[in-house]
Amino acid sequence: MTTVLGRGHHRAALSLAWWFCFFVLPICSAGSAIGQAPTDDLWAQAQENKLAQSAAWRALLHFPKDSARSLIDDPKFFLAPNGQSDAQAELRAAIDAFSAPPNTKTPSDDAAQCRFIARYRWLLQNLPLAKTRFASADCPELQALRARLKPDSVTLVFPDGHLNSPASMFGHTLLRIDQPNAQPLLGYAVNYAALTNESNGFAFAYNGLTGKYKGYYSLLPYPEKLREYRFTEQRDIWEYRLTFTPQESERLLEHSWELRNIFSYYYFFDKNCSYKLLAMIEAVRPQLNLLSAPGVAVIPTDTIRALKEGGLIAQHVYRPSHVSVLNRMQAAQTSEELQAVQNIADLKFDKKLLSLPPETDRKRLVYDTAAEYLQYQLSHSDISLEAFRPRYLEVLTARSQLGGSSVDWKQAPPEPTTSHASHRLSLGYVSQDGANALTLRMRPAYHGLEDRPQGFLSGSAISFVDAGVRVDESKQHVRLDSLQLLQIDSLAARSTLVRPLSWRLSLGIQPRRPLVYDDRYRAVLDGGAGTTYTLGSLNTQQLMFYGLAQARVASASDKSPHLSLGMRLGAQWLPSAQWGVTLMTEAWQPLRSKEEREALVQLDLAWYAATDRALHLSIKAAPGMAGIKPEVGLRHNWFY
């Protein structure tokens, strides 16, 4: 579907380009044509040096290796009418345009030498004749931008998963341009995003998946992006400093400038933020060849892994969200202290009510927690701005009288790329009532609750297209085990101050009766909401348990769909980094009388032998269901 629609867009883009060619370009180039010297010799030199075929030129135009078409859909990005599909024609047009002096009387950033500054500069360096023959131009706006940003290094920014939205685990990526020895807060973010004000969820999904939105690159102060991710969405942020030299950092700024107000159609799953940022990085380091590597560009953690392997990442920095800091502070406090935090945040400064701890360092912690708590409440709309301001000020004023502290609440958890890889292959052997079968499962993305949790947001899981077959040992019969199209778990732990809802959702095809493999199937959509608690530190999360009220629609081929209500209770124990025990129990009461009541218990014991390998022993049973025997299985999972 993508391809068909994609072509449609390209056709639309082409017809626009024609319009541009016939009506717009002649007007622009009329002035410059008069004083223009013939450029045949420059062109001959460019051909001799094979510039049009070079990786660097193609990367500047966002042509992936071996692709005949640029990733940029906007005809304004090209000087030649057919530049989008012809890197050679674009080179010829660029040589002509750069050789002509700017036709404006006052310096203007509209001159080709400014608008396509990265191409201009690259040709100056790689086409010997260009040095004497290209016209120069002043670019006032670009100069101002360069002076303000003082590009010296570049950092890849990855906002991690969102507390109550496992789907956000796929994350987002953006780039930050930093000044020499500068603070990140003075940096500027280069972000690629779809432009839309759509408010209807369904229309948004459909349009986004089929490339109906235009994506634009934007440049804005980094604190504004921090606000979006750290405050509004409460996502932890990982910053990876790239090994770009100051010169390469300047190239990145100039290339961003070329992409100002230039659109491409945005496809959520392939031509997304991650992919388009790789195109930017490749324009600066053309030898990387990341765009054509399959699968690398879609999921941000895979992108970061690829950049790491390519030697592009120098170091990383962790920037926790307010909720992460709040959770750590909470874990270090007594319930009386947390009560004091709440009282302070509510401005109940009455001495009797307050009962502050006597030690100064404990008092500090109470006030620091209250300040984080107020910001969290504001970001969640739990309090209004009018309520926030005086409280925040009161809390900080009291805090300012208590001196300094050296406790660090920003210690980093395991870094996201230390997690298992995204694709999973699973080979197993199951035994049920004396009959044995081999099982084979595949899942292209991303993470299940029973998988090794390191590097993921705890309690969050999302799986796309988890499909399995089983081969009966005796009958040599191959059949579908199950096909889970989508499964999301968001088991977000509740604490005194942070009380998120836990929920789950799944959609797929499974045997009509649980654990009965007789080639009869049903389609099932189910979901639930409830509460999760943890024991032990919230960050290591040693023991977690949850309860959800659930609803389900199931449909088999020979029956009309029916609705059931149920409960799910589960627990997870992670005694060490190598071991995990996951228990899930659920019961369903059908709302139609002739349907069967169901119950299911699953226990999974996992040994995480290595980052990308795990051995699972699982027991499944359907207690109380007539004729269903428990199943025991052993399987090996590979992640790649």
Add this chain to the structure above:
Amino acid sequence: MKKIIAIAALAALSSGAFAQNANIGCGLGTQVMAGKDSLVMQVLGATTNGTSGNQTFGISTGTLGCKKPVNIVSAEMQQFVAGNMDALAQDIAQGRGEALETLSKLMDVAAVDRAAFGAKLQANFANIYAAAAVDSSTVIDKIAAL
């Protein structure tokens, strides 16, 4: 995979207003955009990214409407203080932190003097942030007067 998301969205049958990139104010608490999205939009927005409807490309955004401080300071400093009001107030109250460190760099405070600078600001917190309606120009002027 593309169809799945569409089905998931359909299944939840919900829509909601998408958070607009509200203008950043100059006072405390105005840098936070409240998330009012529906669950579906949250899930989809976070999955698919970049839907804020913002194609800004510029040196300064959002803080242009802030009052200018009396003291002459760089545009960069004005923008920094206006854009980081909550974090800076918190750092000054604690006498440490990234926003405070950035401020001392912007004010050319030598590395050896930074701890003392932080302590001085902390001691004067109540003076710098005298009222809940304090804005970025007042903060700059009060700090400059210290």
